[in-house]
Amino acid sequence: MRTYDPPGVPMTRHFPGVILLTLAAGTVSSWAAAPAGPQPSPLPAEHLTIATVGPKSPHWVYVVDYAYANEIDSRVYLFDGDTYRRIGQIDTGFIPGVNLSPDGKTTAVATTYFARGGHGTRTDVVEFNDNNTLAKTGEIVIPPKHAQTLAMLFTVAYSSDGKFVYTPYLTPAASFGVLDPARKKVLSEIDTAGCTLVFPWGPNRVSSICESGRLLTVTLDAQGKEASRTSSEPFFNPDQDPVFAQAVPLPDGYAYVSFLGQVHEIDFTQPKLVMRTPWSLVSATEKGTWRPGGVQIGAVHRSLGKLFVPMHRGGDGSHKAGGTEIWVFDLKSHQRTARWPIDTKELGSVIAVQVSQDAAPLLFAATETANVLVLDAQTGKMQHVEKKLGQTPQLLLNP
């Protein structure tokens, strides 16, 4: 509006509304100073302020609401698991990728906008938001082919030193972009031979998952260009027992969980990926009946070495069904240490889990009916139910 020069309408004429306001402001301020009436003395005039985010708490959670029925209007709610209040909001556009910088100071949003709301020229961007002010601080325009898919941590991601940002592309040709968040520019686009998504490791390695059951790993040079690529041995069979693409981050790599509950832990810390011996979430008798499912299908507490998985009774094709229970596993012994049933009639089944990384951890669980549950991650005790936190919350991130 500031840049538009209205044809022949001087802006100085006729503001009945604002004129009254002006009088009000003038007159009221004098009254506020005037002697008080009968006791108790009148309430003082209040001052409008802008709230600040305040000191970060490990019990905060970023809740990504994909708003399926209004998909151009997805957003992130920053929610406090102790006070059960919203701290603020970050707008995230259309089928976004959302991730935090390694230092937690920035939220990166890879998303799509249209020139006319839901139609018109498509512009894809990675937007950067300051987590201390929840204000947008900048953006990088990327090729208009951001991979628009299921909520997960791998549709935008940072390198471990925060110097690169990776964004998967799909046209349907698969590739990914390497961005420089400091200089706000696109450094390169790297073809992934049909492998997809970005699983980052270290300062300069990006893996993508392939239909062959392998991981393709690209190593970047200092300019963000491809230096080399290697392909792992196959570690799963997409026909017999596919793994969820939404891997679970481990202290030293990622765990790829299969539809039937096999856990494929992969050590990313070595020059070549090291596939550990797979282990199972389910017993021989449970196998095929009890299954992991949902969207964000696992979360790990790193120092406690615990894995949390929403589980349900299902069959072929039930891999997106939410959990009727949350199962807890010890990552060393691979033993199940607890199973916590959820009142799914009342709350809905659990489609996403996240756990805070502190010593008194909270388990956050989003349900298919848009409730966000807050549980004690050590006892499973339900602390709070935040009803209807948005429309379709499906991804939970730690601060």
Place this chain on the structure above:
Amino acid sequence: MRTYDPPGVPMTRHFPGVILLTLAAGTVSSWAAAPAGPQPSPLPAEHLTIATVGPKSPHWVYVVDYAYANEIDSRVYLFDGDTYRRIGQIDTGFIPGVNLSPDGKTTAVATTYFARGGHGTRTDVVEFNDNNTLAKTGEIVIPPKHAQTLAMLFTVAYSSDGKFVYTPYLTPAASFGVLDPARKKVLSEIDTAGCTLVFPWGPNRVSSICESGRLLTVTLDAQGKEASRTSSEPFFNPDQDPVFAQAVPLPDGYAYVSFLGQVHEIDFTQPKLVMRTPWSLVSATEKGTWRPGGVQIGAVHRSLGKLFVPMHRGGDGSHKAGGTEIWVFDLKSHQRTARWPIDTKELGSVIAVQVSQDAAPLLFAATETANVLVLDAQTGKMQHVEKKLGQTPQLLLNP
């Protein structure tokens, strides 16, 4: 995407997904021709089509969903009051004005878009949609100051001959734009001295409503510039009994209904506006208790001369409360001819009404809980409840 040249990634490599599709297509088509298996013979291959709107029915209604919780994603549903199905959708952006051309062939949408979904550079446009295809056919970019306010028929409007489109502006300075929908250009902007909204009449007259209780009427020349303006006598007192700004169209003008139920009918057909003697929706004993309320607070069946108003028991400040009953009035005798109670516990109170203009008219009523009711407009018999037609449907337009 078509205009973007990806750096160094030939588009011809590695489409595992699409390759399989290609095989599928090839292989399947041969099967479709193959000899049938055991009886009954197999279902034939189907063909994907694009549905057409079909012949217009007077029982269609355009339902504007303002989507308050996702306000950048408002839309119009074209709904059939006979088959109770959606015919299609028109996207309408952020706090839009929506209206149909006099010939019913076009839906004009005056709205706001942002360069980045909900933020970034603001662009206001009037978009034109072909009601026969529900495709956008063009737009006019207007000054970024479209009046963003309550759902009503007066935030974008056509002249009676369809040659002008009027859009109210608010910055908060009040004015309106005159547009040429044929040549897709802005013709002029006309200051309204603090009076607001556009009540069109004839080929070249626009009235706006003023805080003084008057109507300001601007007459346009052939170029859409101001030729003359006149101000009416005051016909209501905004302090004692304000009228709803959302007037009810009459065959020969508009009816402005007051918070207390006074009906101010104004004849627009004469050189000067003729204020008829006001009449009341309520008896002396009902006055101040039973009140009109909601958003679209009245609808008229022109040939039957009936006025439909959602009424509730309320007091000062209840003017936006939905109706617990729909009252029907004869426009000639000013007599109430029926009162139809609504099961508000089950359906919600009525915030918007519209009536079809045919000889077997339907009354459409939108409720505060997003249901759209279909009633026989002659008997009040409930024909259908369309549950949750969008998020916040508040304006109903005849085809």
Place this chain on the structure above:
Amino acid sequence: MKPDRIFEKAARSLAKRTSRRSLLASLGQLLTGAALLPLLPIDRTARAQSPSSPVAKPTADEQNCEYWKYCAIDGFLCACCGGTSTSCPPGTQSSPITWIGTCHNPGDGRDYIVSYNDCCGKVSCGDCFCDRNEGEKPMYRLSRNNDVNWCMANTESNYHCSVSVILGVAQK
């Protein structure tokens, strides 16, 4: 509807020394550009945006649509969106223009003039929708109207939520 003596008084005093038209014109001048802001209740936001701004700790009252200060509000309560009844959520901007209401405080039996401001620049908060209309007037009386998007004049003019700020006591 509660009496707006504040406006009657102001109007009377002004009527003595100026015609409406010249009044409009002269005020109009003041209402443009930076000169506008100091005249409006909302010049306080300038201070507000300083580092001394608070972390929001909304009370249960402030998250309740029935709270007396909300008598003419229409929108999402900022106290449910990361703010309070008097603070916009982080990362939003307050509207420099506003509508007002006159609300009765049962706590002290007084009527207060309340300024409602929209908080702007993010998409709809979507929580704690509250629509109350005591003394609310249609769009032709803009200063009392809660239907328009009061973020209209902001650089980022999207509507996020609404606050309610006490300006002072309305004279009995």
Place this chain on the structure above:
Amino acid sequence: MKPDRIFEKAARSLAKRTSRRSLLASLGQLLTGAALLPLLPIDRTARAQSPSSPVAKPTADEQNCEYWKYCAIDGFLCACCGGTSTSCPPGTQSSPITWIGTCHNPGDGRDYIVSYNDCCGKVSCGDCFCDRNEGEKPMYRLSRNNDVNWCMANTESNYHCSVSVILGVAQK
């Protein structure tokens, strides 16, 4: 999960005469530009968009998520949005690329190969959300994945709703 013999067979026959890489390359060539479309199930849309297109009269089945043809759909049923199970709503465009499913028709005991297409160019329909995943695979097997926005390659790439089109019988 139902067997995808169609792919096994195709893969076997192709394996005899070509390496995977050269296969990918050669098919890749065909998959670019206009040459791509005739190969895809969706060349039918070209005909479909002719004036002879139908007015949608969806059956109750087609508006029901349990309908057998929807065994691997994920999204809003176009039959609730102005279309049918095989037609996009007026004013939308069908996606030229698509995912497929293998669904069992209890009516004749046969398994059918079904093409799911997204209808594009309008914002979310929002009605009749249906998420079924028989034989659905993660994104690394794109042709069986219903999570991605299959409007991605359309000029207007917004997602509105999804349809389900029978391609033929899956061989027993």
